[in-house]
Every structure is written in structure tokens, then in C-alpha cells.
Amino acid sequence: MPGRTIAAAAFLTVLAAPAAAEMSAAQTSTAQGWPNRPLTMVVTYAAGGTTDIIARIIGTRLSEVLKQQIVIENVGGAGGMTGAARVAKAPADGYQFVLGNVGTHAQNQTLYKSPSYNAATDFAAVGLLVDLPMLMVSRTTLPPNDLKEFIAYAKTNQAKMQYGSAGTGAPTHLACALLNVAMGVNITHVPYRGSALALQDMIGGRIDYHCLNASAAIQHIEAKNAKAITMTTKERSAAFPDIPTAHEQGLKDFVAENWLAFFFPKGTPATIVQRLNEAAIAAMMTPAVMEQLKKNGAEIVAPERRTPEYLQKFVASEIEKWAGPIKAAGLSGN
Numbered sequence: 001m002p003g004r005t006i007a008a009a010a011f012l013t014v015l016a017a018p019a020a021a022e023m024s025a026a027q028t029s030t031a032q033g034w035p036n037r038p039l040t041m042v043v044t045y046a047a048g049g050t051t052d053i054i055a056r057i058i059g060t061r062l063s064e065v066l067k068q069q070i071v072i073e074n075v076g077g078a079g080g081m082t083g084a085a086r087v088a089k090a091p092a093d094g095y096q097f098v099l100g101n102v103g104t105h106a107q108n109q110t111l112y113k114s115p116s117y118n119a120a121t122d123f124a125a126v127g128l129l130v131d132l133p134m135l136m137v138s139r140t141t142l143p144p145n146d147l148k149e150f151i152a153y154a155k156t157n158q159a160k161m162q163y164g165s166a167g168t169g170a171p172t173h174l175a176c177a178l179l180n181v182a183m184g185v186n187i188t189h190v191p192y193r194g195s196a197l198a199l200q201d202m203i204g205g206r207i208d209y210h211c212l213n214a215s216a217a218i219q220h221i222e223a224k225n226a227k228a229i230t231m232t233t234k235e236r237s238a239a240f241p242d243i244p245t246a247h248e249q250g251l252k253d254f255v256a257e258n259w260l261a262f263f264f265p266k267g268t269p270a271t272i273v274q275r276l277n278e279a280a281i282a283a284m285m286t287p288a289v290m291e292q293l294k295k296n297g298a299e300i301v302a303p304e305r306r307t308p309e310y311l312q313k314f315v316a317s318e319i320e321k322w323a324g325p326i327k328a329a330g331l332s333g334n
Helices: 002-032 050-066 078-088 103-111 147-160 171-183 195-203 214-222 270-284 287-295 308-328
Strands: 039-043 070-074 096-101 123-132 134-139 162-165 188-191 209-213 226-231 258-265
Touching: 002 270, 039 050, 039 078, 050 070, 050 096, 050 123, 050 209, 050 214, 050 270, 050 287, 078 096, 078 103, 078 258, 096 103, 096 123, 103 171, 103 258, 103 308, 123 270, 123 308, 134 171, 134 195, 134 214, 147 171, 147 226, 162 171, 162 195, 171 188, 171 209, 171 308, 195 209, 195 214, 195 226, 209 214, 214 226, 258 270, 270 287, 270 308
Parallel strands: 039 070, 039 096, 162 188, 162 209
Antiparallel strands: 096 258, 123 258, 134 209, 134 226
16 A cells, blocks of 8 residues: 555655646746737725825836836725735736835734735745825814824814824724724724825814825925924934924834835746836936835935835734734724
8 A cells, every 4th residue: 555655645646746836947938039919007095195106207217228118007995905905815927016115914814804815925025116204284273283282182072083094994093993092082984095195184174183104294384284293213214304203202212104015926937026126226226216106205225225125024024023012902803
């Protein structure tokens, strides 16, 4: 019997070898001809927000670098999980990738009881692109002018206050939710179909405050349509040096930051992953693109943080980093 088992295993190995070779050859052929048709970049939030704007800034130049059209599709829902899940389940042929962020590839893994993918294992990491400083803004008719005043006001008026976000589970939701816990207040959350809509309603006085990517709010702050209460980064942003951090204003070590990165479906050939990585960096480092990114508050990451290998490890560390605060805030298991 043992002899027959060994013989059978050997026979199956012989049968499997041509199939594996054919698969490897097919992947090599696909990679060599890539890209020979338009690519789809999935943006996991509605059009008009910072993520969408940055996707289009990079995507336009990326089309020129790759000599193929980059079709941007906005697929919102479930804090960005809907769009990210679509890419996770897409064919691993290099023609569909997602612009992921701290929400889709870190926070949602703990925030949701049954996330629709494993951010650490269901994607091929391409490269980290930019860091996005976040801040909290309020409507101009709200009395507080800084975080210390805001905390005192919120503790007295929390029962009638509301804050908005780009949707439940989005980084804009988590930033404010964790900030509320740090301030010791319980305030009603109003999710929107995109950060731009939440900001519009806040300016109109229908909600009280909103945490978002700083670049999306700065023009409204300068026009005095919104108040900058605090940055949620550990240190002041180079793009917004005059806005103090929550850490500076009494909430020691409070941090809620965002970032953007490209991801393919798991199993995408390594040569395609590397080619998109190189093309994305080339697009991003074009002087005109760099200037546009800077105007939109996006801070290009250092060269050593742009590799697929770095991003793969970074995602795992970000999932672990956010698990503690989300659980401690009682926000996990939705």
C-alpha cells in the first residue's frame, strides 16, 4: 500500500507539472504584453472628494506613462470596502487596481465584524503613494475657536450636536469617532455619500463638525466658511503649519492620519506589479503632478516607503496599529 501511495503521488506530480508550466507561461505572456488595453482604477469613495481628486491627478499622468487609458470608477459604500472588495475578487491580470487608504486597508479590518476581504492577504501591494494630513473643522456659527474650547463646549452640548463623515467606516468617520472618545463626549454621527457632501452640509449649518483630509477644507477655511479646530496628525503639517495638532492642544499622542496606495488583486504577476509601481512613481514625481499634489495637501512619501515590499509590511502594521484604538473606543464589530 505505501508503495502504491508513493507511486500515485509521483504520477499526480508528473500530471501537475505541465499544468503548472502552462500557467507560468501564460502569466509570463500576460506580463510581457501588459498593458495592451485600458486599465481601471477603482476609487472607493464618491467623486469630488480628496481621494478622487488625487486619483485623477495621478491617473491622468499615469495614462501617459503607460500609454494606455486609465478609467477611474467611483465605487463607494461600506467605508470603502465595496470598491476594494471588487478589486480583491477581480481577475489577477493587471487591468484592475484600487486606490486604497487607511480605511479600506487597515481600519475596516477591525471596525467590521465580518470584513469582505483580508487586507493583508487578498491583495498584491503595489506601492504607497502619499500621506494625507487630516483635520477637524466646524461650522462658523459654532462658538469654539480651538480644541480646548471645543471640548468644553461639546461636553455641555453633546446631546444636540452632530458630526458628518464620508460614510460609516471611512477614515473621516474614524478620525472624528476616535477624537470624540479622546474628548470624552458622545455625539451623533451622520454618514454621507462622500466627504464633499458632509462638508457642504456643515458649511450650511446642518451639522456641527467634520474630520476630513486637510486639503479638502483649506479653501473653505481661508474663505472663512469653516473653522479649523485641530490637525489630527502627531506633528504639524508642512502644508498647513499654522493649524495646531490635537496633541499640542491637550490630547496627548492623539493621531488619526490617512494615506493612499495602489493595490492589485492577489496573484497578479510580480512583473506587472513592479511595472505599475515604477509607472506610478514616475507619474507622481512629474513636476506638474508634484505641484498639484502639494496644492491638494498630499505629501509624497519618501523613496524607501514606495516599494511593494514596504507596503505589504506597512498594511499589516497599520491593521495592528488601529485595532487597539478602535476596540478601546467600542467601535469594532459593526
